[in-house]
Amino acid sequence: MSDKDNMGEYPAAQRLSASSATPRIAEPKKPRKDRTHWLYIMVIVAIVAGVTFGLVDPAHAKEWKVVGTMFVSLIKMIIPPVIFCTIVLGIGSVRAAATVGKAGGIALAYFITMSTFALAVGLMVGNYIQPGSNLHIAAVEHPKSAPDPSKATGTVGFIQSIIPDTMFSAFTSGSVLQVLFIALLFGFAVQGMGKAGEPILGFVAHLQKVVFKILNMILWLAPLGAFGAMAGVVGGSGMAAVKSLAVLMLAFYITCFLFVFVVLGLVLWVFGGFNIFKLLNYLGREFLLIVATSSSESALPNLMRKMEHAGVDKSTVGIVVPTGYSFNLDGTAIYLTMSAIFIADAMHMPMSLNEQIGLLIFMMIASKGAAGVSGAGIATLAAGLQSHSPALLSGVDVIMGIDKFMSEARALTNFAGNSVATLLVGVWTKSIDKERVKDVLNGKIPYVALPDDTHVDLRNPEVENAPNMTLQPTPQVDLDAYRH
Numbered sequence: 001m002s003d004k005d006n007m008g009e010y011p012a013a014q015r016l017s018a019s020s021a022t023p024r025i026a027e028p029k030k031p032r033k034d035r036t037h038w039l040y041i042m043v044i045v046a047i048v049a050g051v052t053f054g055l056v057d058p059a060h061a062k063e064w065k066v067v068g069t070m071f072v073s074l075i076k077m078i079i080p081p082v083i084f085c086t087i088v089l090g091i092g093s094v095r096a097a098a099t100v101g102k103a104g105g106i107a108l109a110y111f112i113t114m115s116t117f118a119l120a121v122g123l124m125v126g127n128y129i130q131p132g133s134n135l136h137i138a139a140v141e142h143p144k145s146a147p148d149p150s151k152a153t154g155t156v157g158f159i160q161s162i163i164p165d166t167m168f169s170a171f172t173s174g175s176v177l178q179v180l181f182i183a184l185l186f187g188f189a190v191q192g193m194g195k196a197g198e199p200i201l202g203f204v205a206h207l208q209k210v211v212f213k214i215l216n217m218i219l220w221l222a223p224l225g226a227f228g229a230m231a232g233v234v235g236g237s238g239m240a241a242v243k244s245l246a247v248l249m250l251a252f253y254i255t256c257f258l259f260v261f262v263v264l265g266l267v268l269w270v271f272g273g274f275n276i277f278k279l280l281n282y283l284g285r286e287f288l289l290i291v292a293t294s295s296s297e298s299a300l301p302n303l304m305r306k307m308e309h310a311g312v313d314k315s316t317v318g319i320v321v322p323t324g325y326s327f328n329l330d331g332t333a334i335y336l337t338m339s340a341i342f343i344a345d346a347m348h349m350p351m352s353l354n355e356q357i358g359l360l361i362f363m364m365i366a367s368k369g370a371a372g373v374s375g376a377g378i379a380t381l382a383a384g385l386q387s388h389s390p391a392l393l394s395g396v397d398v399i400m401g402i403d404k405f406m407s408e409a410r411a412l413t414n415f416a417g418n419s420v421a422t423l424l425v426g427v428w429t430k431s432i433d434k435e436r437v438k439d440v441l442n443g444k445i446p447y448v449a450l451p452d453d454t455h456v457d458l459r460n461p462e463v464e465n466a467p468n469m470t471l472q473p474t475p476q477v478d479l480d481a482y483r484h
Helices: 003-007 012-019 036-056 058-099 102-129 154-162 176-192 194-219 222-237 239-272 276-282 284-293 296-310 314-327 330-346 353-366 376-388 390-428 434-441
Strands: none
Touching: 036 058, 036 222, 036 239, 036 390, 058 176, 058 194, 058 222, 058 314, 058 376, 058 390, 102 239, 102 314, 102 330, 102 353, 102 390, 154 176, 176 194, 176 376, 222 239, 222 390, 239 276, 239 330, 239 390, 276 284, 276 390, 276 434, 284 296, 284 390, 296 314, 296 390, 296 434, 314 390, 330 353, 330 376, 330 390, 353 376, 376 390
8 A cells, every 4th residue: 555545645754744844824814904993882882881880870880890900900911021022122223223323313312302291291281180089999909029119218129129039020020110120131132232132132023913912802802891990980989980081081182182283283383394284184094094993003104105205215214203103102101191190189199299200201111112002002001000109000990991082092193293203303314305395295296095005994994904913013123224
């Protein structure tokens, strides 16, 4: 008998070769679709159901708060790897931008200035309106083995609480500051290795994709979390909870609106001579795409092509846009500080000025690298509160109930900030054709859509192969484009 008769269709050698081949994942038969809009609808339904349940049967509704708490625990579970990957890759993005010329340094200085200003704006608005002062959210003890940095006595005690027992214990101790410390050491060490460190950086980049895929899976449980959180808080505080959350949401939208059209608009006009309204009109399709996917990352390739069409040098676009998606997080910055102040007021644990400044500094560092990813905002908020005052983590589930609505404004503001930054850096580095920019924004040189452009039909907003499904969560500068 032949080998085929005795051992199946293929000879033994071929079967052995097949069994030792590299594991592969079969590609789906149909194109992947971004169905984020269905999650959006489910969250709305869940919030309405949770509020109704809380008003009709408050006694039983309060028992459902544990569902929201479990959802926050899932978010808390993914925080250490999120922080580690984004900081390590963020350090690489900074170094890459700083080594490719004048545009990189100017862009970084601008990003840090504007995002810090946005954080301060969020703090000022949150302290002024104090929307959470009418709520009464009880603290839930979260088990932790690491020292609480907020209770460390003096500078020495605080520094001691940041240093982990081992390099790996930082990821299981419950201390985000310890993870941040290890990530900074690891990131700078890899950069110090030069070319030899690139495989390690590539591994972290792949690991980040897996981590954010897990985060995306967790976010599909948001309707359950939102229902439990809203039922619990409304059952405990009644309509006052709904009013407070509505005030926070409205204040956030107004703040983002004013930041884009007043702050960014004024900066763009003074330093560039361009009209913010015309710029946003030019990028109108990209804004619709962001609304459909709740992610500014989905419009990144389109933004780069449109900025080049408008007259910004390709090398400048290649530096500013990817780096901006990691470091220019105006909308996310406003959201983080406003939400933190809301939670502190709602739990009647107001933060002193020094505590708020400390929180601002941590948020400025921890938020880098996750701008374009839907759901990264709530994870960064939880990380900031866990590191600064773990007791405040209990209030994140309340914010989570309305986070989906706030994510739209975050993403739109981040995108507007990066488009403004690209034009300004082009002006400051003299790598822009200002007359062409004005002609393009005035409609004299219309942009012709390319086959690679991503489009969305709001009547059926399922985006096939949306860029945010495949792009790196922390975009990197393509250094090969600058090697001569």
